Structure formats: structure tokens, C-alpha cells
Amino acid sequence: MEKNIVEMVRKFVEEECKKPNANYPEAYKYHFISMHSIAKKLAEELNADIELVEIAAWLHDIGSIISGRENHHITGAKIAEEKLNELNYPQEKIEKIKICILNHRGSQEENNQREFIEAKIIAEADSLDAFNNISKQFLTTLVYEKKSLEEARNSIKNKLQNKWNQIELEESRKLIKLKYEAAMLLLG
Numbered sequence: 377m378e379k380n381i382v383e384m385v386r387k388f389v390e391e392e393c394k395k396p397n398a399n400y401p402e403a404y405k406y407h408f409i410s411m412h413s414i415a416k417k418l419a420e421e422l423n424a425d426i427e428l429v430e431i432a433a434w435l436h437d438i439g440s441i442i443s444g445r446e447n448h449h450i451t452g453a454k455i456a457e458e459k460l461n462e463l464n465y466p467q468e469k470i471e472k473i474k475i476c477i478l479n480h481r482g483s484q485e486e487n488n489q490r491e492f493i494e495a496k497i498i499a500e501a502d503s504l505d506a507f508n509n510i511s512k513q514f515l516t517t518l519v520y521e522k523k524s525l526e527e528a529r530n531s532i533k534n535k536l537q538n539k540w541n542q543i544e545l546e547e548s549r550k551l552i553k554l555k556y557e558a559a560m561l562l563l564g
């Protein structure tokens with residue numbers, strides 16, 4: 377197995393995002409980098425398998441990039457399996473990464489199977505990355521969903537409050553607390 381497997385996986389994801397037919401190419405810059413950073417911090421705090429968490433973080437939305445948003449947890453798990461087999465990553469770790477990816481979406485049925493800490497970290501880091509991207513959420517709500525400024529502000533505030541209330545890991549709460557309080561203050 378290559379030593380710098382995390383870097384190889386990161387590079388693979390970055391290259392896929394640069395391809396002309398990539399869906400959501402901007403996700404690399406505006407989601408993957410910051411989500412990976414939260415996941416890595418949580419893995420360190422919680423004594424989880426850091427390498428596994430880092431790989432799962434880079435790959436968790438790869439299905440979205442290559443095959444589109446719908447069912448991207450399922451397409452992503454398959455793409456991750458193929459890529460990690462190609463890199464000779466240990467089979468039992470590939471299985472765990474697949475579970476992390478399959479269960480990372482709060483909106484999907486499979487999400488009750490986060491029975492190990494690495495899967496919890498991936499789902500939580502993905503959700504909490506919203507606190508790093510408030511301007512992007514305004515773009516989505518105002519431009520794509522065509523909401524008024526008032527509606528956008530309220531819907532973003534509600535979304536962030538829900539995310540805060542749904543935090544499962546105490547370490548996440550500590551990590552995000554200042555940003556949550558600042559967001560509530562700014563969104564009035």
C-alpha cells in the first residue's frame with residue numbers, strides 16, 4: 377500500500393472536480409476542503425482512525441461529482457470501493473469507508489447505521505460544514521431558490537439552528553460553538 381494514500385485520494389477527488397463534465401465542480405473549494413478539516417479535527421479529538429476518516433471525508437461526496445446529487449451516497453460508496461481497491465487499501469477498511477459514505481446523509485434512510493465513531497464523524501462534519509459556508513447558502517437560497525432576502529435569512533437561520541440542535545458529538549459542539557453564536561448574532 378502506498379504511504380501517502382490520503383494525498384492520493386485527495387488528488388483523485390480534486391482531479392475529478394476539474395473535469396469538464398463534473399457536477400458541482402466548486403464543491404472541492406467550498407465544501408470538501410473545509411469538511412475534511414472538521415472531520416480530521418474530530419477524528420483527532422475522538423481518537424478515531426484518522427487516516428480512515430480523512431479518506432472518507434475526501435470521498436464522501438464523490439458520487440455527487442461524478443454521477444450527480446441523486447443517490448450520491450450509493451454511487452459514491454461504489455466509486456470509493458473501486459478507487460481504494462485500485463490503491464490496494466485493506467479490505468476491512470474499505471468496508472468501513474463504504475458505510476461512512478452510505479450513511480453520511482441526514483436525509484436518507486440508511487442513516488441509522490452509524491454504529492462506529494468514524495461514520496458519526498463523517499455525517500456530523502458534513503452537516504456542520506454549513507457553518508463555514510454561510511455566504512454560499514445565501515447564494516443558493518437567493519439565486520437558485522429565488523427567495524426574498526428576509527425569507528433567505530430566516531431559512532438559513534432555521535437550518536443552522538436545526539443543525540446545532542442535532543449535534544450528537546460533544547466535540548462537535550465545542551468546535552462549532554463560536555461560529556454558531558456568531559451566525560445567530562449576525563442573522564439576528
Ligand SMILES: [Fe+2]
Pocket residue numbers: 407411436437502
Ligand atoms: Fe458533503
